[in-house]
Amino acid sequence: MLTGLQIAVIGGDARQLEVIRKLAELDARLSLIGFEQLDHVFSGVYKEKINEVNFSEIDAIILPVPGTNQEGEVDTIFSNEEVILTEDILLKTPSHCTIYSGISNSYLDHITKKANRKLVKLFERDDVAIYNSIPTVEGTIMMAIQHTEFTIHGSTVAVLGLGRVGMSVARAFHHLGAKVKVGARKTEHIARIQEMGLQPFHLNDLGNEVKDLDICINTIPHLIVNAAIIQKMPTQTLIIDLASKPGGTDFRYAEKRGIKALLAPSLPGIVAPKSAGQILGNVLVQLLDEDVIKRKGSL
Known part of the structure; x- marks a missing residue:
C-alpha cells in the first residue's frame, strides 16, 4: 500500500490513466496537473492547476514518458493549459522528493541536478x-x-x-x-x-x-x-x-x-496505452514502495 504518499502526476497521454488508477487503488493521494478534461477521477485523486499544488508536501513527481521539452513544457493531452516544470517548483518539494520520467533531456537533467532532487529514468531500466x-x-x-x-x-x-x-x-x-x-x-x-x-x-x-x-x-x-x-x-x-x-x-x-x-x-501510447500504462504503473509502485522503505529505515 502507498497510504500517506502524496504524488503529483504532471501531464501525459492515455498511458498515465493506468498509472493513476494503479496508484489510486493503493491509496496514494494524487494531484493531477494537466488533466482538466479527464472525466473520471478516482477516490483520493484531485485535479489541480500547477500553481495550486502545495509542492512542499509532494513525495514524488511523475512525468509522462517524454518528460519535458527543452523549455520545460510537459505534454498535456487532457488539458489546454500550458504546464511547465521549473527548478523553482522542484526546490519547493521535500529533499526526498523523487522525479520519475520515461526519458530525460539536458533541461530536465539540469533542473533536477540544480535542485538536488533524484531523477529516475524509467526507460533506462531493462x-x-x-x-x-x-x-x-x-x-x-x-x-x-x-x-x-x-x-x-x-x-x-x-x-x-x-x-x-x-x-x-x-x-x-x-x-x-x-x-x-x-x-x-x-x-x-x-x-x-x-x-x-x-x-x-x-x-x-x-x-x-x-x-x-x-x-x-x-x-x-x-x-x-x-x-x-x-x-x-x-x-x-x-x-x-x-x-x-x-x-x-x-x-x-x-x-x-x-x-x-x-x-x-510513442507507439505504445498509441497502439496499446492500457498495456503500456500497466507496465509503467507496476514498476512505479515497486520503486515508490522501495523509496518509502528506505526513508523509514533512515529515520
Whole structure:
C-alpha cells in the first residue's frame, strides 16, 4: 500500500490513466496537473492547476514518458493549459522528493541536478524497455502494413540499432518472413545479429546497405538517416523512425525526395496505452514502495 504518499502526476497521454488508477487503488493521494478534461477521477485523486499544488508536501513527481521539452513544457493531452516544470517548483518539494520520467533531456537533467532532487529514468531500466518493446513492435508492424503496398513477407528490411527495441523489431520482422539486415557499431552486437540468423552490417556501411530497401526502421536517437543516406534509397522505401524526438531522420529531405518517413516515438501510447500504462504503473509502485522503505529505515 502507498497510504500517506502524496504524488503529483504532471501531464501525459492515455498511458498515465493506468498509472493513476494503479496508484489510486493503493491509496496514494494524487494531484493531477494537466488533466482538466479527464472525466473520471478516482477516490483520493484531485485535479489541480500547477500553481495550486502545495509542492512542499509532494513525495514524488511523475512525468509522462517524454518528460519535458527543452523549455520545460510537459505534454498535456487532457488539458489546454500550458504546464511547465521549473527548478523553482522542484526546490519547493521535500529533499526526498523523487522525479520519475520515461526519458530525460539536458533541461530536465539540469533542473533536477540544480535542485538536488533524484531523477529516475524509467526507460533506462531493462525490464521497462523490454516489456515496452512489445507494443512498439506491434505498432511498427501496423504502420508498415498501413503505409506500404507490398507484404512484409519477402520484403527487404533494415533495422538500425540493436538495443532492446531494435532487437525485438528485427526478430518480429524476421518471423514475418522479411529479409532483415541489422546495422550496429559494437562488435558484440554484430555477433548477436549473426547469431540471430540475421544479416549484420556496420553502420559505417549504411550508404551501401540502403540501396535495395523496402523498409528502413531506425531506433538510434541521432541523425543517422541523413540526406546522403536518403539519396541512395529507392523512392518507394518506407522509413519508420522509432527514436525519441526529433528522431534520427532528415524528414525534410525525405519529403523532398518523395520518400515517406514517419516519426513514431510513442507507439505504445498509441497502439496499446492500457498495456503500456500497466507496465509503467507496476514498476512505479515497486520503486515508490522501495523509496518509502528506505526513508523509514533512515529515520
